[in-house]
Amino acid sequence: MTLAAQQHMLAAAIRDGAEPQGLLTADSARGLAVYRHAYRARLAQALADNFTVLARALGDDGFDALAQAYIAARPSRQPSIRWFGDGLAGFMAAAGDDLVPHASLVDVARMDWALRGAFDAADAPLLDAATLAALGADDWAGLVLHLHPSVQRVPLAHAVEPAWKLLREWDPDAGTPSPEVDAPAPHAHTLLAWRQADGTRWRALEPLEDALLAEVAQGAPFARLCERAAAELGDPDAAAPAVVGLLQRWLADGLLRQP
Incomplete structure (x- = not known):
């Protein structure tokens, strides 16, 4: 042999x-x-x-x-x-x-894995407001935004974030008893996880932001984001301000990379 x-x-x-x-x-x-x-x-x-x-x-x-x-x-x-x-x-x-x-433990596992993936993801230069400010009026409709490699969007079936936060902050080695955690209620939503300043961040997405980030992930242009916002809100006049507001938040959170 x-x-x-x-x-x-x-x-x-x-x-x-x-x-x-x-x-x-x-x-x-x-x-x-x-x-x-x-x-x-x-x-x-x-x-x-x-x-x-x-x-x-x-x-x-x-x-x-x-x-x-x-x-x-x-x-x-x-x-x-x-x-x-x-x-x-x-x-x-x-x-x-x-x-x-309990079925919510599956979502706890998904959240754990998403945050670890966000922490270990590749780096990339962030998109900044100055780059967007330099665009001409005719450039916005076709503008394609790009998510930072660390951005994770994870569908969850339960509202596990409060319980996850309690358990993450608990230090078993300190000798304190495990915190009492209520069973998370069913709640279909999307968790956003990403890395910012060498640390991980997360938050639950509201339906409009979730829908628009899904469009960004698929390479949709800015005009399509506005169309999707109008459909989600049922108000075309509110669409552009809503998209701009979310864009400002994405820039502040470091969710977007340079093309």
């Missing part, structure tokens, strides 16, 4: 629990058990790091049970452990009550 074949067999034995035929002695079998445990423990630790608030919401035992089930169902295939967990929210959505005792 070639060295490469032995390495693949050992990797499968550690990762998938396969038995490496002909490679084990009594001592190496004990070593393999140690490696198997360490492999899963490290992946569970990575999940806890990527999903800090979810881990606090579930508690140590509950999160470990979820992590081990996810590791068994979705073994890591990424070269970097940073990206392990990209399918956790989807896995949770299909899991039973024994692993996910």
Whole structure:
């Protein structure tokens, strides 16, 4: 057997629990058990790091049970452990009550992942008001805005943000008891997450802003944003001021990049 074949067999034995035929002695079998445990423990630790608030919401035992089930169902295939967990929210959505005792926890996972993604996203020069001020009157209709790479728009089914904030601000190492959190109510909306000044920010989007950011993400020109605002508001005269107001907010928040 070639060295490469032995390495693949050992990797499968550690990762998938396969038995490496002909490679084990009594001592190496004990070593393999140690490696198997360490492999899963490290992946569970990575999940806890990527999903800090979810881990606090579930508690140590509950999160470990979820992590081990996810590791068994979705073994890591990424070269970097940073990206392990990209399918956790989807896995949770299909899991039973024994692993996910409340449906809102799926949204907690989505929020955790979105904010981590915003923090790690690529950088890009921000669009500023001076660039827009230099545009001529005839340039505005065809103006295409571009979202900063860190901007994440995440559909949520529950109003998890207040509970998420409470748990994120809680420090388990300080010895204080876990905050009492009410079960989040169902509320279909979109979460906006992004990076600003080396920190992450988030807020729930109102329907108009959500609709216009969706248009921006699809490359729609400024004229289309105004048309969409008029349709959403039911008032063509209010459309342009509403779009301009949101544009000013996007510039202040650092949501837009230079083209």
